[in-house]
Amino acid sequence: MDDDTATEILEATYRALCQHGYASLTLKDIAAESDRSKASIHYYYDSKENLFAEFLDFLYEQFTAELSSVGGNTPREELEALFDTVLTDERATPGQKFRTAMLEVKAQAPYNDGFQARLAEFDTVLFERIREIIASGVETGEFDDAVDPAVAAEFLVTAITGAHTRHVVTDRSTARFNETITRYAETHLLADAPSEATH
Amino acid sequence: MDDDTATEILEATYRALCQHGYASLTLKDIAAESDRSKASIHYYYDSKENLFAEFLDFLYEQFTAELSSVGGNTPREELEALFDTVLTDERATPGQKFRTAMLEVKAQAPYNDGFQARLAEFDTVLFERIREIIASGVETGEFDDAVDPAVAAEFLVTAITGAHTRHVVTDRSTARFNETITRYAETHLLADAPSEATH
Structure with missing residues (x-):
């Protein structure tokens, strides 16, 4: 994954987090805030926890x-x-x-x-x-x-x-x-x- | 509901909360920590949020x-x-x-x-x-x-x-x-x- 893709997904994570909170946040919510599909986000990060570790x-x-x-x-x-x-x-x-x-x-x-x-x-x-x-x-x-x-x-x-x-x-x-x-x-x-x- | 029943349910809530955390806590978890059925707890409190307001x-x-x-x-x-x-x-x-x-x-x-x-x-x-x-x-x-x-x-x-x-x-x-x-x-x-x- 190139840096731009990573930054785009992490910025979408920020927006999705502000909107949904952490507990109910899904990769689908994050995809909805980005130009990526849920499948591609899942491909890069595997789980919400992994994506979130990157986000931190x-x-x-x-x-x-x-x-x-x-x-x-x-x-x-x-x-x-x-x-x-x-x-x-x-x-x-x-x-x-x-x-x-x-x-x-x-x-x-x-x-x-x-x-x-x-x-x-x-x-x-x-x-x-x-x-x-x-x-x-x-x-x-x-x-x-x-x-x-x-x-x-x-x-x-x-x-x-x-x-x-x-x-x-x-x-x-x-x-x-x-x-x-x-x-x-x-x-x-x-x-x-x-x-x-x-x- | 008499006071003893209320206290028993609220003490069960404390134990269930320590075990499961808040997000994933269910009335069933609370019932499992008490002598009550999930149905009777539901009868008294209607929802996890209501029970929790009482618990607070x-x-x-x-x-x-x-x-x-x-x-x-x-x-x-x-x-x-x-x-x-x-x-x-x-x-x-x-x-x-x-x-x-x-x-x-x-x-x-x-x-x-x-x-x-x-x-x-x-x-x-x-x-x-x-x-x-x-x-x-x-x-x-x-x-x-x-x-x-x-x-x-x-x-x-x-x-x-x-x-x-x-x-x-x-x-x-x-x-x-x-x-x-x-x-x-x-x-x-x-x-x-x-x-x-x-x-």
């Missing part, structure tokens, strides 16, 4: 590219840009539907080693990127040198993951979670924060 | 009872006891399986108003309990009076939710998340924390 790799590439392109003049700006990237307002279609479907996929992780390994990679790459930004902020003196970058990054990844889940469950905007998490970061990481802003 | 109410009652019974000599101890309650080590069966199934149910929320309303209640009652503990800690002077109880509670509910999701996705122990979240609370809420512990 495809998303992972996009995600790492997004995380790498996050930039700013200072570590603080970089961290804010990262929050804007991972906590965009997903009320807009298909964002929320995609996030909902991904929560279904996450619930499959304990039953599918391939999914679990891939989803753990998203978790790790996000952790590493945040740790790196915080460490460079500590180095430049923008962040308090008492901050342990690994501990702060671990906490922030947990909070970001929670924001994604609560957004699906409570239908609240991720923009609101972005605000809370940014506020945490600003008040607990910055060196010499004025005392009224330290909490 | 049943879990909610247990959850609020657990949250109310959380105690300690001081707000700080109370908060730690709450973390121990909501972030128990769920590697033990059936804890992790149950948490995984609940993640599937959360992913149903946008498609089922009854589920969404109920799941939002779990979110709200946890928020309120944490806000209340923090507010009383601020009042007694154990927590820093610059802490805004609602903001801190909002952040902690997000982190606890994220710990539950990451536990399923990465197969890491919730006990580890409990440690990170407790550390956050200790270092950012306590009044007069020694400066080496403020981050």
